[in-house]
Amino acid sequence: MFFGLNTSREEVLRTLAIIPVMGSIREAARAAHHDKNTICRWLNTAGAHSKEVTDDFLHNLNLTRAQVDKIWSYVNKRG
Secondary structure, three states, X not given: OOOOOOOOHHHHHHHHHOHHHHOOHXXXXXXXXXXXXXXXXXXXXXXXXXXXXXXXXXXXXXXXXXXXXXXXXXXXXXX
């Protein structure tokens, strides 16, 4: 997903993982010593990749109503 970046995959993932901890992209940029715009570009790349993967896995599932209800019950129990 991060092919062609000058920054290592591990550093990108570590930086993206601290965004929720720090509370904002700007704070994460300060903590990780990366530019805010660079982190936003990494987020857009990760988001686009996640959407493609999700769309691919959840395409044409052909689930019955009972199966969907069981899935939602499981999700609700997990919070």
